[in-house]
Every structure is written in C-alpha cells, then in structure tokens.
Amino acid sequence: MSSLAPVNTVAHPASYQARLDARNGVATGPTANVAPGHVQGNLAILPKDMADEFLRFCLRNPKPCPILAVSEPGDPSLPELGVDIDIRTDIPRYRVWQDGVLVDEPTDVRSVWRDDLVSFLIGCSFSFEEAILDNGLPVRHIEQGCNVPMYRTSVPTQAAGRFHGPLVVSMRPLKPADAIRAIQVTSRFPSVHGAPVHFGDPAAIGIQDINRPDYGDAVEIRPGEVPVFWACGVTPQSVVAAVKPSFCITHAPGHMLVTDLINSRVAAL
Amino acid sequence: MSSLAPVNTVAHPASYQARLDARNGVATGPTANVAPGHVQGNLAILPKDMADEFLRFCLRNPKPCPILAVSEPGDPSLPELGVDIDIRTDIPRYRVWQDGVLVDEPTDVRSVWRDDLVSFLIGCSFSFEEAILDNGLPVRHIEQGCNVPMYRTSVPTQAAGRFHGPLVVSMRPLKPADAIRAIQVTSRFPSVHGAPVHFGDPAAIGIQDINRPDYGDAVEIRPGEVPVFWACGVTPQSVVAAVKPSFCITHAPGHMLVTDLINSRVAAL
Numbered sequence: 001m002s003s004l005a006p007v008n009t010v011a012h013p014a015s016y017q018a019r020l021d022a023r024n025g026v027a028t029g030p031t032a033n034v035a036p037g038h039v040q041g042n043l044a045i046l047p048k049d050m051a052d053e054f055l056r057f058c059l060r061n062p063k064p065c066p067i068l069a070v071s072e073p074g075d076p077s078l079p080e081l082g083v084d085i086d087i088r089t090d091i092p093r094y095r096v097w098q099d100g101v102l103v104d105e106p107t108d109v110r111s112v113w114r115d116d117l118v119s120f121l122i123g124c125s126f127s128f129e130e131a132i133l134d135n136g137l138p139v140r141h142i143e144q145g146c147n148v149p150m151y152r153t154s155v156p157t158q159a160a161g162r163f164h165g166p167l168v169v170s171m172r173p174l175k176p177a178d179a180i181r182a183i184q185v186t187s188r189f190p191s192v193h194g195a196p197v198h199f200g201d202p203a204a205i206g207i208q209d210i211n212r213p214d215y216g217d218a219v220e221i222r223p224g225e226v227p228v229f230w231a232c233g234v235t236p237q238s239v240v241a242a243v244k245p246s247f248c249i250t251h252a253p254g255h256m257l258v259t260d261l262i263n264s265r266v267a268a269l
Numbered sequence: 270m271s272s273l274a275p276v277n278t279v280a281h282p283a284s285y286q287a288r289l290d291a292r293n294g295v296a297t298g299p300t301a302n303v304a305p306g307h308v309q310g311n312l313a314i315l316p317k318d319m320a321d322e323f324l325r326f327c328l329r330n331p332k333p334c335p336i337l338a339v340s341e342p343g344d345p346s347l348p349e350l351g352v353d354i355d356i357r358t359d360i361p362r363y364r365v366w367q368d369g370v371l372v373d374e375p376t377d378v379r380s381v382w383r384d385d386l387v388s389f390l391i392g393c394s395f396s397f398e399e400a401i402l403d404n405g406l407p408v409r410h411i412e413q414g415c416n417v418p419m420y421r422t423s424v425p426t427q428a429a430g431r432f433h434g435p436l437v438v439s440m441r442p443l444k445p446a447d448a449i450r451a452i453q454v455t456s457r458f459p460s461v462h463g464a465p466v467h468f469g470d471p472a473a474i475g476i477q478d479i480n481r482p483d484y485g486d487a488v489e490i491r492p493g494e495v496p497v498f499w500a501c502g503v504t505p506q507s508v509v510a511a512v513k514p515s516f517c518i519t520h521a522p523g524h525m526l527v528t529d530l531i532n533s534r535v536a537a538l
Contacts, residue, residue: 176468183452184464195453199445200469200495226469269538 014038016083018258019090028092028107030254032126037263039192040256041068041081041121042233043091044240045109045249048073051118053161057239058120060158064167064235066123066191068259074115082260087119093252100244109249117249123192124233124256125170127263131185137178140219147254148172149213150232154206155197157235165239168214169197169205169229173221179228186230188267198229205229283307285352287527288359297361297376299523301395306532308461309525310337310350310390311502312360313509314378314518317342320387322430326508327389329427333436333504335392335460337528343384351529356388362521369513378518386518392461393502393525394439396532400454406447409488416523417441418482419501423475424466426504434508437483438466438474438498442490448497455499457536467498474498 014035021027031040046054051073058065069080071087078085088110096104096112104112125148129139141148148170155167174182179199187195202210210227211218215234221227240248251257283304290296300309315323320342327334338349340356347354357379365373365381373381394417398408410417417439424436443451448468456464471479479496480487484503490496509517520526 176470176473177466180452180464180466180468183449184456187453187456195449197446197449199449201445201493204445204493224470224473 015258015260019082019085022092022107023086023089025107031092031256031258032254035258037130039068039259039261039263039266040124040126041259042124042237043087043094043249043251043257044120044122044236045087045117046120046240046245047114047247048116048118050162050243050245051120053163054120054236054240057157057160057163058122058236060160061235062190063194063197063231064157064233066193068121068123068191068261070121071119073118076113076119078119078121081121081257085257087257088113091251091255091257093255095250095252097241097245097248097250099246100241105252112249114247120236121257121259122233122236125193125230126256127192127266128186128189128230130263131189131267132172132182135181135185137174137182137185140173141217144219146219147216149218150215150234151202151207151229152214152238157239162243163239165235165242167197168232168235168238170216170232171210171213171219171227171229173219173225174228175224176226179226182228188269190268191266193231193233196228196230200226202227284527284529288351288354291361291376292355292358294376300361300525300527301523304527306399308337308528308530308532308535309393309395310528311393311506312356312363312518312520312526313389313391313505314356314386315389315509315514316383316516317385317387319431319512319514320389322432323389323505323509326426326429326432327391327505329429330504331459332463332466332500333426333502335462337390337392337460337530339390340388342387345382345388347388347390350390350526354526356526357382360520360524360526362524364519364521366510366514366517366519368515369510374521381518383516389505390526390528391502391505394462394499395525396461396535397455397458397499399532400458400536401441401451404450404454406443406451406454409442410486413488415488416485418487419484419503420471420476420498421483421507426508431512432508434504434511436466437501437504437507439485439501440479440482440488440496440498442488442494443497444493445495448495451497457538459537460535462500462502465497465499469495471496
C-alpha cells in the first residue's frame, strides 16, 4: 500500500482542510463533492481478532472490497492516505455498532477508541465516477440528484472465517458504446472497484426488479441503454453487519474519509 | 509507423518462412494458424491518385481501417512489417480488380505491377482473437470451425474523397462478464481494430437478422450470451469495391500477409 502514498501532499490542501473541518466539528454532512479530485474511502473499524478475518475477506474479494489502507492495531493514523490523519475525528459522522445494533452516530469516536481497533479504508466509486464524467459519459444518479441504485445479487463472495455473504452491486445505465468506454475507463481504477462485473439482464445475477434497488434510489433507464453493474463497497458493510461483531465503527452513509490521494494517480495505467 | 518495426526479426523465422512459401508457390491456401503469434494484414493496393484519398479515409476511420503500413508508390517492400517483403509475391493468393470487376485470382502479381501502386496493410482480427483465446475466453466461430459472422450496419463511416459507406462489423457472442474481459483485452490492440463498437441489440446498429450475416457464417448465440460487435477490416474492402477503381489488387479472402510483427508487441500497453 505504500505505492499509494501521496507524493506531494502540501500541494493539495483541500483534502487536509476537509479532514480538519470534520475534526473541528465545522463539517458534519456528506462528503460528496468535497475536495474534488481526491480519493474518498469507506471506513470499517474492527477489533483485532475479527480484523484478521476481515482482512482475508477483503483480499479474497478485491472488486467489492478494494483496500486503500489498513491501520496498525490501536493506531489512529493512516500515513498512506494523508498527512496527520486521525481516523477517530476526521470523518464528519460515524456509526457505532455493538453486537450488530447501531448504538450511536457521533461526529468523533475518541471516547470509544480502544488499543485493539484496526481501521480499514476501502475504495469508493466516487473516484471512478469522476473519471466517467471526465470522459463526457453520463452518470444517471448524479444527473437525477439521488443516490446510486444498489442491489444484493445471487453472486456469492469468497468467504473468510465468519465473513461471507452476497455481492452487492451498484448500477449505472449507459448506451452500449458508452458502456464500452466506461469499462475502459473504470478498468484503470482497480483500487476503487475497477471494471464492471456485469451488464444487461439483471436476472442473470439474481436481481428480480431493477426498479426496486435494495439500497439507494431507482434511476431511469432510457431506451437504448443497458444497466451496467459494478461491485459495490456496500458489500463489506453488509457482510460485517451480518456477522454482528461485538464492537464495530463505520462511517455514516455518504460521510467518507477524504484522503490526500489524487483520483487520477490511483489509476493503474 | 516506424514504432511497429520488428526489434529482432531473425528470432522469429516462421513468418519469413510463410512469406517465402507463398513466394515460391509452396503455400497457396488461407493463412489462419500460419506462423501463430504473428500479426497478419489485409491488403489493398491502389494507384497513387486514389491511394491519397484512401489513406485519408483510413485515418478518419481507424477502428475499421487500422493502418499497419503504407508503401512508397511503386515500392513492393514494407520494411516496417518484416524483412525482405515483396508484396507482389508474398501473399498466397491475390484478387485483381479492374473497374470494380474481379478479373483474376493469381498467386503472384508481378506481371500487373505498376510504378504508381501504393500498398496498404490493414490490421486484422486474428491478432486480438489470439489474445481473447489466451485469456481463456471462447471465440465461437473458431469453436465451430467456420468464418466469423460479419454485418453491414447503419453506422456511416467518415467519408474521404470518393470513399464512403457503412461500417462493417464482426460479431462474437460472449457472456457479459466475458465480454467485459474481452473489451479490456482488445482495448490493448488499437492497431488491429481495438475495443468493440457495440454489444447487445443488433437493431441498434441496423442489423435486421443476427442469424443472417452479410459476410461469413452465422454462429450460435447461447443462453446468457450477448452479441459483441467489433469494427471489421471488410469495411475498407467494401468501400473500395463500391468506388470501382480502375485498377486495384487485394488479398483473396483469408489469404493474408504474414508479418514479422509479434501480436503481443502491437498491444498498446
């Protein structure tokens, strides 16, 4: 993961400022469009005994669970992802879970921090959506101002220890020629879900009704468009939720860690 | 085009031998599976006055007409494509056209050679099909032992001078996940047609009946598969045929120039 280390962090202060705003309670809302051009990360914090299993789960399922960084146990810093990160304070809003039950949505988790906690930062589709838009291709849920539609599929993940469950996918409708370009564009971003996993017939991956997503909002599929499906970072969240760990911290939906990594620099090519 | 020059031609004698066999009349059949691993090229030879227009046509339509090399007028050598090439003798079988009419199918065109003739070598799908197969993906027409199905579409090419006409595509059926991988694989080969131009609904590009190709043979599309369409080297052939040039030489179908270029080395990445 050291290969993702920012080369010149002082040249990109917007991401650091976003984290300071979260730390200081100035920013408590979703991070969409915050510090554009910077990689944002999904958060899962687990006690060390479960973290080892979860790390293996992520490594076996790199498309839904692309690991941007894993912390040392008890260490709130993430030097691969940016200067001076304190994962306990730098996200605008958290969710704290006990035995699978949501018990709090604080803006700071220092009071519940423990020396055995391991932080996982997992890539998010904001990065590749920026690349899709930069190529002049449409992203329907952004056009419609809603959340991306997401679906539980019949495709199993590769289990590791207690962690198992179905792949969750996000969907963006595109004309075939645009889908081909989107496949090329997103293939360059394996650390943020990479290429799609499916296109076309929803039933082929166990989606019964494309107009009723399991998470997020339905979007319009226009004549001549096909649904294109990407592995989704909700997969690890749903897998963790199913295990009901004794203790767990995640980000609140849409409230991500803004890193110093530059989207265009995490491209594989 | 000099960037395509072979680095070490003596290490790959199979392609040179294939040309010598054609030159000496030992080989007069199709070149499929001849000198595996080597790029093969479609041939069009035109008088200089039409060649200038055709070159512009190719440059405006790089997906169906990817130029591997263009000769100097009257010069039968193609040093970018291999050692000691004589384009008048090194293809197993030619077609000679006068005013759009096929007048001969010789194995040697020295007797009709002229000082104003310009040779165009255009990439062919053999190269990317090898890459598809190397990735463990199926190529149906190879499985079925027939020609690839090809279709005239309603998609116009960009005209240049007298040259214009519809895009011709070849089709290979694939499951969506395999199609995504095939898009990645063939994207690396822009000099041999590159990524697909369409997948799914044939009618969207003006194909009325997928089971009745305009050239080649129909192939089975199995449940769960979608047709995937690539720009095809028959496009320049059909465009040239429509213009009915006073004089023209092409290869006989399936009888290509075997070059010293290595398929894996013409990959863009």
